[in-house]
Amino acid sequence: MAKSTKPRGAAKTTATPEIAKFLDTNGDNLKAVMQANQAMLEGMAEFGREMIAFGNTRLRQDMAASESLMCCTDAGEAFRLQCDFGRAASEHYFAEANKLMELANKMTQECWAPLESRTRATLGDLGKRQSKA
Numbered sequence: 001m002a003k004s005t006k007p008r009g010a011a012k013t014t015a016t017p018e019i020a021k022f023l024d025t026n027g028d029n030l031k032a033v034m035q036a037n038q039a040m041l042e043g044m045a046e047f048g049r050e051m052i053a054f055g056n057t058r059l060r061q062d063m064a065a066s067e068s069l070m071c072c073t074d075a076g077e078a079f080r081l082q083c084d085f086g087r088a089a090s091e092h093y094f095a096e097a098n099k100l101m102e103l104a105n106k107m108t109q110e111c112w113a114p115l116e117s118r119t120r121a122t123l124g125d126l127g128k129r130q131s132k133a
Contacts, residue, residue: 028121032118033115036111036112039107039113040107046107050099058089065081065085
Protein backbone atom coordinates (compact mmCIF):
# COMPACT_ATOMS: atom_id res chain seq x y z
CA MET A 1 0.00 0.00 0.00
CA ALA A 2 1.43 3.39 -1.02
CA LYS A 3 1.68 6.05 1.63
CA SER A 4 0.28 9.47 0.94
CA THR A 5 2.82 12.33 1.04
CA LYS A 6 0.09 14.77 1.99
CA PRO A 7 -0.04 15.56 5.73
CA ARG A 8 -3.15 14.53 7.62
CA GLY A 9 -5.76 17.25 7.85
CA ALA A 10 -4.15 19.34 5.07
CA ALA A 11 -6.51 22.00 3.72
CA LYS A 12 -7.35 22.47 0.08
CA THR A 13 -5.16 25.01 -1.69
CA THR A 14 -8.01 26.64 -3.58
CA ALA A 15 -9.92 29.28 -1.67
CA THR A 16 -13.58 30.02 -2.12
CA PRO A 17 -14.47 33.65 -2.88
CA GLU A 18 -15.74 34.11 0.72
CA ILE A 19 -12.44 32.92 2.18
CA ALA A 20 -10.45 35.06 -0.24
CA LYS A 21 -12.52 38.09 0.78
CA PHE A 22 -12.03 37.22 4.44
CA LEU A 23 -8.27 36.99 3.92
CA ASP A 24 -8.23 40.30 2.04
CA THR A 25 -10.11 41.99 4.87
CA ASN A 26 -7.75 40.56 7.47
CA GLY A 27 -4.83 41.66 5.34
CA ASP A 28 -6.13 45.22 5.58
CA ASN A 29 -6.56 44.79 9.34
CA LEU A 30 -3.04 43.46 9.71
CA LYS A 31 -1.74 46.38 7.66
CA ALA A 32 -3.58 48.83 9.95
CA VAL A 33 -2.08 47.17 13.04
CA MET A 34 1.40 47.32 11.51
CA GLN A 35 0.92 51.02 10.71
CA ALA A 36 -0.21 51.65 14.29
CA ASN A 37 2.84 49.80 15.62
CA GLN A 38 5.13 51.81 13.34
CA ALA A 39 3.58 55.06 14.57
CA MET A 40 4.08 53.90 18.17
CA LEU A 41 7.75 53.05 17.59
CA GLU A 42 8.42 56.35 15.84
CA GLY A 43 6.59 58.25 18.56
CA MET A 44 8.50 56.50 21.34
CA ALA A 45 11.81 57.19 19.57
CA GLU A 46 10.91 60.88 19.30
CA PHE A 47 9.85 60.89 22.95
CA GLY A 48 13.18 59.31 23.95
CA ARG A 49 15.22 61.79 21.90
CA GLU A 50 13.38 64.67 23.53
CA MET A 51 13.99 63.32 27.03
CA ILE A 52 17.69 62.80 26.34
CA ALA A 53 18.05 66.32 24.93
CA PHE A 54 16.21 67.76 27.93
CA GLY A 55 18.35 65.78 30.39
CA ASN A 56 21.51 66.93 28.66
CA THR A 57 20.42 70.59 28.77
CA ARG A 58 19.37 70.32 32.42
CA LEU A 59 22.66 68.71 33.40
CA ARG A 60 24.66 71.49 31.75
CA GLN A 61 22.53 74.20 33.36
CA ASP A 62 22.67 72.52 36.77
CA MET A 63 26.46 72.26 36.59
CA ALA A 64 26.76 75.91 35.54
CA ALA A 65 24.55 76.96 38.46
CA SER A 66 26.64 74.90 40.90
CA GLU A 67 29.80 76.49 39.56
CA SER A 68 28.31 79.98 40.00
CA LEU A 69 27.30 79.17 43.58
CA MET A 70 30.78 77.90 44.42
CA CYS A 71 32.26 81.23 43.29
CA CYS A 72 29.95 83.30 45.52
CA THR A 73 31.51 85.10 48.46
CA ASP A 74 28.32 86.77 49.65
CA ALA A 75 25.39 84.85 51.19
CA GLY A 76 22.85 87.27 49.71
CA GLU A 77 24.27 86.76 46.23
CA ALA A 78 24.23 82.98 46.73
CA PHE A 79 20.59 83.12 47.81
CA ARG A 80 19.67 85.24 44.76
CA LEU A 81 21.47 82.83 42.42
CA GLN A 82 19.76 79.87 44.04
CA CYS A 83 16.32 81.51 43.73
CA ASP A 84 16.97 82.41 40.09
CA PHE A 85 18.14 78.87 39.38
CA GLY A 86 15.08 77.35 41.07
CA ARG A 87 12.68 79.61 39.19
CA ALA A 88 14.34 78.96 35.81
CA ALA A 89 14.58 75.20 36.41
CA SER A 90 10.90 75.02 37.41
CA GLU A 91 9.87 76.88 34.26
CA HIS A 92 12.07 74.58 32.17
CA TYR A 93 10.54 71.44 33.75
CA PHE A 94 6.99 72.73 33.23
CA ALA A 95 7.74 73.58 29.59
CA GLU A 96 9.25 70.14 29.05
CA ALA A 97 6.28 68.41 30.65
CA ASN A 98 3.99 70.32 28.27
CA LYS A 99 6.15 69.34 25.30
CA LEU A 100 6.12 65.67 26.34
CA MET A 101 2.34 65.75 26.70
CA GLU A 102 2.05 67.19 23.19
CA LEU A 103 4.33 64.44 21.85
CA ALA A 104 2.27 61.79 23.64
CA ASN A 105 -0.95 63.25 22.22
CA LYS A 106 0.50 63.29 18.70
CA MET A 107 1.72 59.71 19.08
CA THR A 108 -1.66 58.54 20.35
CA GLN A 109 -3.50 60.14 17.44
CA GLU A 110 -1.08 58.66 14.90
CA CYS A 111 -1.36 55.20 16.48
CA TRP A 112 -5.13 55.15 16.50
CA ALA A 113 -5.65 56.67 13.03
CA PRO A 114 -5.11 53.46 10.97
CA LEU A 115 -7.20 51.39 13.40
CA GLU A 116 -9.99 53.95 13.36
CA SER A 117 -9.92 53.98 9.58
CA ARG A 118 -10.23 50.18 9.42
CA THR A 119 -13.05 50.19 11.96
CA ARG A 120 -14.97 52.77 9.93
CA ALA A 121 -14.46 50.72 6.75
CA THR A 122 -15.60 47.54 8.48
CA LEU A 123 -18.68 49.21 9.93
CA GLY A 124 -19.48 50.62 6.50
CA ASP A 125 -19.22 47.13 4.99
CA LEU A 126 -21.47 45.71 7.71
CA GLY A 127 -24.03 48.43 7.08
CA LYS A 128 -24.06 47.63 3.37
CA ARG A 129 -24.52 43.93 4.08
CA GLN A 130 -27.40 44.57 6.47
CA SER A 131 -29.18 46.85 4.00
CA LYS A 132 -28.95 44.14 1.31
CA ALA A 133 -30.41 41.50 3.62
